[in-house]
Amino acid sequence: MTVTEQFATREAVRRAPATQATDAAARPRAAGPGPLAVLADAGLEVPVLGGGVVRHVNLDVAASAPAFEVVAQRVTRVLPYYASVHRGSGYPSQLSTSLVEDARLAVARHVGARDDDLVVFTRNTTDALNLLASAVPGDTVVLDLEHHANLLPWRSRRVVVGLPTLEATLDALDAELARCPAALLSVTGASNVTGEVLPVARLAEIAHAHGARIAVDAAQLLPHRRVDVAAWGIDYLAFSGHKAYAPFGAGALVGRADWLDAAPAHLAGGGAVDAVRVDGVDWKHGVERHEAGTPNVIGAVAIARALAELERLGDDARREHEEALTRRLHDGLAAQPGVRVLSGFDSGVEGRRSDGSGHGAVDRLGIATIELERGSVGLLAAALGAEHGISVRAGRFCAHPFFERMATRSNGLRASLGAGSSADDVDRFLDALARLVADGPAHAYDQSPEGWCPRVDDRPRPRFDD
Structure with missing residues (x-):
């Protein structure tokens, strides 16, 4: 494919009718924290199945964070x-x-x-x-x-x-x-x-x-x-x-x-x-x-x-930003039927914070891992990415003994936040999660040893050699 053809393909995708994911992202949101820092992937748009592009929502920060x-x-x-x-x-x-x-x-x-x-x-x-x-x-x-x-x-x-x-x-x-x-x-x-x-x-x-x-x-x-x-x-x-x-x-x-x-x-x-x-x-x-x-x-x-x-950015500002988004994420998950949030301790992490101070409050980073009452979290993660432009992670997260002690299912789905996360990111994820749990994916997927993949993947891939 020539450079001209590549750009033509990208423009066609950009101008194609938006999917439901784009419509969901455009709905008015309640006020909440925006990104605290500018990351290298800020404003990244990704294609979704069926045509159209959406702003990428990166909720896989715990695995690897984009560069500042x-x-x-x-x-x-x-x-x-x-x-x-x-x-x-x-x-x-x-x-x-x-x-x-x-x-x-x-x-x-x-x-x-x-x-x-x-x-x-x-x-x-x-x-x-x-x-x-x-x-x-x-x-x-x-x-x-x-x-x-x-x-x-x-x-x-x-x-x-x-x-x-x-x-x-x-x-x-x-x-x-x-x-x-x-x-x-x-x-x-x-x-x-x-x-x-x-x-x-x-x-x-x-x-x-x-x-x-x-x-x-x-x-x-x-x-x-x-x-x-x-x-x-x-x-x-x-x-x-x-x-x-x-x-x-x-x-x-x-x-x-x-x-x-x-x-x-x-x-x-x-x-x-x-x-x-x-x-x-x-x-x-x-x-x-x-x-x-x-x-x-x-x-x-x-x-x-x-x-x-x-x-x-400042220690206090980073903590306040993340705590507000973490509450929004966990509150939203608690309200979703068919979803269970995993926790290592019955009453959360009581007692002191990392520096030994404070009592009583749960100290938790912006991470939430869920399991489903029914269905596959692997399929759910694939659909979140392919249909909604939302990156999460499914599995046992290289912590098998801990996961198996907490969970009732074989795998979980993890959403994780960072300095570039926003309230809109959390809301996009919660909306898409609710829709997928209730109605299932809008496209067909096949399971392979590498995980779930769209049966027909029409998303164009960028070329990095031009």
Whole structure:
């Protein structure tokens, strides 16, 4: 297809009669929060089955968040100066080296790291936790509500099954650590399935009381709440850029140096060594020990710019924006027949917030996972995307033990919010969900090993090679 033909196809789609999804999106809405930040996908229009386009509604932010627009702009500015780092004599190499090291300092400052903590750049949270797993000198205790990234890496793990309330679950963790001491307690900062936020500072107190360290999987928490490593007593923190509006292939592990300096190099290769001989190797200490090879300069730059933007938006503003949308989402789901919202704790997350303060209020990120009384959530998710331009996710969300403990069905459907979400996004989703649950999809779908797909998919696909 020529470039002219491609543009003609796009224009035909744009001018085609709108579907019901467009009509629903155009109806007047009650006042509510608009987007808090400008994201790279702002205003994105997507085709729907039968012709027409609608504004895309991204409610799959918990999986991967679009880039902040300012992050995309920063990456574009930096790319002409990209070069290999550390030993290059040229100006671009020296500049790239400075950008990586400045990004390391930005991460440390943003998360409240101690002066002697290491900031190791990794590919993502999974990579960071696998690195840490190689350094733990003993057992690791985890909860069953963890993402697989915080279940599978630990070579010697003991799993505590969550109980109906958070208080009872914390008591069970306390008892397990007292019964058989462990080197590490590793917990999520917030569930990627239910959005429930755990009291990290309190968990740190429990771990330290039994001589254990604590690691926090902050993949979900950090993009939504400010984290303070030193103040909360966190020993290790892992997070991903792609969930924090910097989807350029980088993450980080922040934490104490002694275990990491004693661990095998995460990757064996150039940059991780002081000297290589035929009969041996002298490995470096510090961050270089675990960052062999050419680092992801662009990914590090993107993370630093994204964290700066989160700071500019303000902790209180981000929290107020998300809490208003989360209430709107959960209230709307509670009113829908045939839908059940999953929760890890009977009374929500009672007690303290992540920093240990406050009592009584549910602390929950903008995440809701539902199961249906009847029908397939996979088919529902496919129809939301294909007929209404709404992105959600169906499955067990790489948290199988936790999901199976809560759910009565084999899979759930998750909607997740972020800084670019709006009240209209929530309303579009609730309207479409109600219509699909009541009437079913308007088009035919087939199920394959990869999931549900439209039997006839007439949506044009953009070409990226022109």
